[in-house]
Structure formats: structure tokens, C-alpha cells
Amino acid sequence: MTVHLKDIAAYTGVSIKTVSNVVNGNYEHVGPETRVLVLDAIKKMNYKPNNAARHLRKAQVSVLAYAFPDLTNPYFADIGNAIAVEGARLNYTVLLDYTFSERDKELNILAGMSPHLIDGLILDSHALEVEDIRQIESGGPIVLLGERLFGAPFDHVLIDNTAAAYSATRHLIEVGKRKIAVIGAQKARSEAPSLRLQGFMQALSEANMPLDSSLLMDGGLWHRADGAAAMQELLKRKRADWPDAIFCFNDLMALGAISVLGAAGLRIPEDIAVIGIDDIEDGRYANPALSTIEPDKKEIARIAVQMLIERIKGQRTHTPESIYVPFHLHARASTLGRQAEKS
Structure with a gap:
């Protein structure tokens, strides 16, 4: 029976990566006791390196x-x-x-x-x-x-999600909106919701606008239906409690929100403005065209x-780095009104 690295890892209780380090002589991150344990298992289990696989690993395809x-x-x-x-x-x-x-x-x-x-x-x-x-x-x-x-x-x-969300919120404030709701502000596997919420709150704080936690809506899976459901929940409130703008944490939710607002006979952006993030193609052809933040x-x-x-190719050998790519605000009719579509 052929013995693989995963078999040695299971036998010794260490990770496959650790076994690989020992097999390849990379002892820098392997303690002496662990090294002895793995080497002993290699001997007992009669592990034989797959030289053909090693050759293939070095070949670029x-x-x-x-x-x-x-x-x-x-x-x-x-x-x-x-x-x-x-x-x-x-x-x-x-x-x-x-x-x-x-x-x-x-x-x-x-x-x-x-x-x-x-x-x-x-x-x-x-x-x-x-x-x-x-x-x-x-x-x-x-x-x-x-x-x-x-x-x-x-x-x-x-991209810098906090800065992107700040730009979107700042745009809503600059066009005169003062009661801004968020759709997508939930804990999720991604850090995007919390980072975008930080940017939203930063823009409110700089404008001396209070944060109304009742306007922070869950966005589910961040699909159209989730945006529509959140918008419907907001419209169930008394009209005096409605927001005058919606910041959706992605364009799909924004499109869902726009569909609900249109069905309710509300004017966008006069009654409620909408902005998203992503600049997907559907948003450019929405009715009205969706204002959004475009990651490059x-x-x-x-x-x-x-x-x-x-x-x-081995041309990049230094410590891994994080690179932040620019983003751009596209202000369209969903925040600027129909005249934006004509300009």
C-alpha cells in the first residue's frame, strides 16, 4: 500500500504541512521532538517520496x-x-x-x-x-x-472597504440626505460588513448625524431578494420613520431595494435615494440608474x-504583502435624480 503524507500526519497527529517540512528537510518551524516523531513514523510506515510527482511539481503548465x-x-x-x-x-x-x-x-x-x-x-x-x-x-x-x-x-x-463606505455615505449626505438606512449590516464570514459599517459611522460622525441602530438592516446572503426583503421591512414602519436614503452594502441588494420602492410608487431619489457597492452592469441599466462605488x-x-x-517564477521572494486597489464613486440617477441620466 502506498503511504502518503496525510497518512503520516494522521498517524502522528501533526499537520500535513509539518510532515512535508520534515520530508523536505525544512526544519526551521518544526521542533526537535516533532521532527523525531515524524521521522520515526516515516521509517515505520516505509514512506517513499514520489519523485515523479516532485518533478511534475517543478514543471510549469x-x-x-x-x-x-x-x-x-x-x-x-x-x-x-x-x-x-x-x-x-x-x-x-x-x-x-x-x-x-x-x-x-x-x-x-x-x-x-x-x-x-x-x-x-x-x-x-x-x-x-x-x-x-x-x-x-x-x-x-x-x-x-x-x-x-x-x-x-x-x-x-x-480595496479599502472602510474608505469606500465612507465615500458612499458622504455622497448621500452631500445631496441632502439626513436619515440613512443600511442594508447588509450583519455579522458575516467576510469582514466586509463590519468594515463598511465603520466607514458609514465615520461619515455620520463627521457630519454630526446620530446613528439610528434601528436603520441597520440585515442583508441575508446579499442577493436581490435580501435587499427587497429589508426594504419591505423598512416600509412597514410609520411613514415618519422611513429613511430618506438607503446605503446597500452591495449592488444586488440595492437592485432589490429599488424594485420594492418602485412597486410602492415612491420616487428615487426624491423620496428615498439608493446607493450600492460593486458597479455591476445591471445597476447601470436599472430604473433609475444606480449610484455605486466601483472597485477597480x-x-x-x-x-x-x-x-x-x-x-x-520565483521572481517575488519577499514577505507576502497586501495591496489596496483604488475605487471610484459613480453618482447616477438613484442619488442625483433624472437629470444625471441626461448629463
């Missing part, structure tokens, strides 16, 4: 993978498209892997990275913790996207692909 959590969210499709375009420009094929935001699927992607099939991975994780990543022996370099896994030992590309998706893709390829 010019294929990258992008693992993302939500196939139904156009934002991830936009990022995936931008990554594929950038990869093709540099003569790399990009494979897409849909994780459903499930921890087991994300772990399997990391643990099952086949070095003879792909050279590296761009991962937008919504389920793993930093410790999960540290315990996994991946088959190649990894670059992280999104608002999670801060402090993980990989390069990371993201092409730049996210360019930097992520560039960093990953540099790691693959």
Missing part, C-alpha cells in the same frame, strides 16, 4: 485557477472575467472553481491543488480561517482576494495575476 464563493453574484463573474483576460494576455489559461462559500470545498481546493495541473491559485475565501490555511500543504503559490484572512501568509489584493476590477485582476505569476 501555464494554468492558473480562480476560486470564488458565489456564481450568482455578477461581481465575482466580473472579477473572473478580468482575471481570465489578464491571464490570457500573459499566455496563461485560467480555470474557475465555484466553492459555494463552503469551508470543506475551500479546504479541498487548497489541499487538492494539483501542481502538475495548475501553477497557482487566486482565492476569494468566505469560509476559511487563517489557521486553516497555515495547516494546509498547498501545491503552489496563492494570492488572496477580498476582506478575509488578514494575516495569512500569502499576498492579498483588496481590472486593476484587482492585473495585480493578482502579476503577483501570482511572479511567485510561480
